[in-house]
Amino acid sequence: MSRVAPETTTVEESADPDFEYISREGAIALLDELAREYLGIGGDEFVRRYRAGDIGDVSDTDVMMLAMIIPLTEQ
Amino acid sequence: MTGRSPNEAFENDIQPLRDALGCITHFRLLRQERQPFRVNILSSLGLNSFRPVPLRGAFDLTLRVGLEFRIKRVEGEVSSGAGYAVAFVSYSYQYSTANGQDILSFHWAPESLGPTAIRFPHAHIGPAITAGQTVLRPGDLHRAHIPTGQISLPAVIRLAISEFGVTPLHDDWAARLEATETVHSAELHG
Numbered sequence: 137m138s139r140v141a142p143e144t145t146t147v148e149e150s151a152d153p154d155f156e157y158i159s160r161e162g163a164i165a166l167l168d169e170l171a172r173e174y175l176g177i178g179g180d181e182f183v184r185r186y187r188a189g190d191i192g193d194v195s196d197t198d199v200m201m202l203a204m205i206i207p208l209t210e211q
Numbered sequence: 212m213t214g215r216s217p218n219e220a221f222e223n224d225i226q227p228l229r230d231a232l233g234c235i236t237h238f239r240l241l242r243q244e245r246q247p248f249r250v251n252i253l254s255s256l257g258l259n260s261f262r263p264v265p266l267r268g269a270f271d272l273t274l275r276v277g278l279e280f281r282i283k284r285v286e287g288e289v290s291s292g293a294g295y296a297v298a299f300v301s302y303s304y305q306y307s308t309a310n311g312q313d314i315l316s317f318h319w320a321p322e323s324l325g326p327t328a329i330r331f332p333h334a335h336i337g338p339a340i341t342a343g344q345t346v347l348r349p350g351d352l353h354r355a356h357i358p359t360g361q362i363s364l365p366a367v368i369r370l371a372i373s374e375f376g377v378t379p380l381h382d383d384w385a386a387r388l389e390a391t392e393t394v395h396s397a398e399l400h401g
Contacts, residue, residue, distance in 0.1 A: 147241060153239070154229045154240065155229075155239055155240055155241070155242045156239045156240070156241045156260065157242060157244050158241055158242070158243065158244065158260075159244050170262075186324060187324060189324055189325030189326055190325070192327065193354075194320075194323050194324065194325045194327050195323075195327065195335075195356065197303055197305045197313065197318070197335075200277065200301075200303040200318060200320060200323075201257065201261040201303060202261075203320075203323070203324075204255040204257060204261065204277040204278070204279055204301070204303070205257070205261060207253040207254050207255045207279065208241075208243055208255055211243040211244065211246070211254065
């Protein structure tokens with residue numbers, strides 16, 4: 137269950153009206169921050185358990201959002 | 212839509228999603244750094260850094276949006292100046308209450324990992340709606356995976372405006388969504 141929260145500080149400042157940009161390092165920090173908020177585990181542990189098929193309900197929206205951040209940590 | 216380079220394909224194919232989102236929110240999509248997109252490499256987009264955004268309207272709703280995609284080479288179209296296209300490979304759209312209770316979610320993740328993965332497109336009716344009902348799977352109905360077709364983001368935004376009382380930010384929202392839905396539906400269906 138995710139409440140509206142302030143924007144993360146890991147996102148680059150951008151005047152682009154369409155997009156915000158995030159670096160690999162920023163994405164790693166974002167994944168860690170949200171994994172702790174949603175699941176109470178760190179980003180590294182989330183990635184390890186997700187890839188091992190050991191994360192519980194992968195159809196949960198929180199889990200899906202976390203999984204979608206993984207590609208940004210590997211750019 | 213397509214482009215002559217991976218980045219041009221991204222610009223051409225993602226813009227309809229921005230136009231659709233702009234009908235209900237000023238929040239932006241988060242994307243990878245400004246560097247060339249690589250062909251066949253998974254990347255993603257998340258509205259407001261994959262966090263819920265508040266929506267203005269009759270009810271205190273929030274929306275969360277995440278999508279994954281790859282830039283694909285479009286064979287046979289290079290000579291015509293169009294050689295790459297965005298292919299979406301997953302989405303997650305969720306309407307929730309302001310305090311985070313799930314109302315309605317649309318999921319599609321055919322490449323999802325693990326024994327609990329549900330790979331067909333589906334919807335969840337959330338606890339904000341199902342709590343207390345005893346007709347079907349009391350206390351558990353929100354976990355049911357209700358099959359859907361692939362749902363475009365413009366269609367989900369139209370649902371918010373036309374059925375959930377969300378206030379559109381543009382008077383011509385219907386035309387904007389109609390224009391973008393055709394493009395995004397084609398991208399979802401490859």
